[in-house]
Amino acid sequence: MGPPIDKSIFSSYTKKDGLFDEVFKNNGDVKSVYQKLLDLYGSRTIEDYVNLNTKAKSSFFNQGITFQVYGDEHSQEKxxxxxxxxxxxxxxxxxxxEKxxxxxxxxxxxxxxxVYHEKKIVKDKIVPLELLSSSPNYLHQMMGVDPPNGIYNHISGTDIIKHxxxxxxxxxxxxxxxxxxSYVICNRTALKRALFGVFNHYKTYSVTNYAENLLNLLETAKPQGVDTPVCVVITPGRFxxxxxxxxYLAKAMGVELVEGRDLFVENDFVYMKTTQGxxxxxxxxxxxDDLFIDPMEFHPDSTxxxxxxxxxxxxxxxxxANAPGTGVADDKAIYTYMPDIIKYYLNEEPILKNVHTYHCSRPDELKYVLDNIKDLVIKPVDEAGGYGISIGNRLTKAEIDTVKEEIKAAPRKxxxxxxMSLSVHPTYIDQKESFEQRHIDLRTFTVLGKDEQFVLKGGLTRVALKEGNLIVNSSQGGGSKDTWVLKE
Structure with missing residues (x-):
């Protein structure tokens, strides 16, 4: 047996059987990569940690690091x-x-x-045509359009778990x-401020160079004939x-943050209104989102x-960036075909595994899903942010019956x-003033350019703050941690 879990700051930490703990081995020993960190944190009391945590929250509030939950009538921003x-x-x-x-x-x-040109993967019967044609994110307007450098998904977020x-x-x-x-970068800043000196004990990669790298790669996507491109970030607005x-990203890249009303098109060129003209x-x-970017082409009532x-x-x-129409590739119905897509285009075996997925649009798989909902996670193919997800073993009989009816009414959806049993990580719980196991995942950020690509060496570790919860999204009550990638 190794040294016991620290008796001050981790005095109430309990490991549960069957869960993969990122920090502690099954016998309670600290994993070697965390030993220095545990030694450093072990010298602090819970009272110390409460004070540090309060300072970190104040730092986030003062910097305006907030998010809004749609449909939350009690609080506009959190x-x-x-x-x-x-x-x-x-x-x-x-x-x-990374690979x-x-x-x-x-x-x-x-x-x-x-899929927006020759559709070879459909003709070779790897991906069925009906899966594309029935996707609300497949834009016929993009057929035959050639994006600069052939890049569609300039910025991608890949959600990864350890089972x-x-x-x-x-x-x-x-x-x-x-x-x-942005939370990746702000997490790092807040942690450095609250625990100055901790980083001296680890050689970690920086995450603060993301905006600079992103701008460099966006500039490589400039239209032909442009020497020094003008880039902007367009937002739906402050709500x-x-x-x-x-x-944050506009400021960090040194470019203008604009809304639709700040731009106009003349002779098929885009212009920004400024005080200088x-x-x-x-x-x-x-x-x-795609359908709101141009009222002349998509939703006519979009402002x-x-x-x-x-x-x-x-x-x-x-x-x-990203190109319109990319949503067809992150349709969760396409997800099942990813191993085949990788083999088809790259002639390689997938490095990262897929989770086995059942398509409710297939009669045999629909029957299996309806018969086994209590053991499954049901996901709408076109939602994000954790919305619409049903976890079978958390549902009542009445809720299961409701989900069944929703699936039968629209199986393609x-x-x-x-x-899946997401790995767990010691996480400070405010209400209890103690550390407990909480499920985590990792969102990596990949940027593709003309001749290079990079993955931000850190990513966003998201935490399901509710005990036993498997949904980590902030919109569903989740939080985050700073993520250190070691250089050696």
């Missing part, structure tokens, strides 16, 4: 919950995650090019408008749940977009997966 005890990922494990994320997103980019078997699995792909990267991130815009990093933007895009006069 401080993003942040836990000061970081997650550590060894170099060896990170190499697997797997790059492989996956390069394959998805090939897939997007193909109780110790292996990494991808839960889902997010390549429309993936959010959360959007991720508005803090939009404003119109300025041509070359690259638009958009944080607005968020820019009339004529899509026509300028099709003519190659402006770049939109749902997929099902086995209930």
């Amino acid at each position: 401080i993003f919950p942040f836990d000061l005890f970081p997650r550590i990922i060894s170099k060896e494990e990170w190499d697997i995650i 797997g994320a790059i492989q996956r997103n390069i394959a998805l980019n090939h897939f997007l090019w193909d 109780s078997d110790g292996n990494y699995y991808v839960l889902e792909d997010n390549i429309r408008c993936p959010s959360g990267v 959007n749940s991720a508005y803090y991130e939009h404003s 119109p300025v041509r815009v070359d690259v638009v990093y958009r944080r607005i 968020l977009g820019v009339p004529g933007l899509f026509a300028a895009y099709k003519k190659g006069n402006v770049t939109i 749902y997929v099902a997966q086995p209930i």
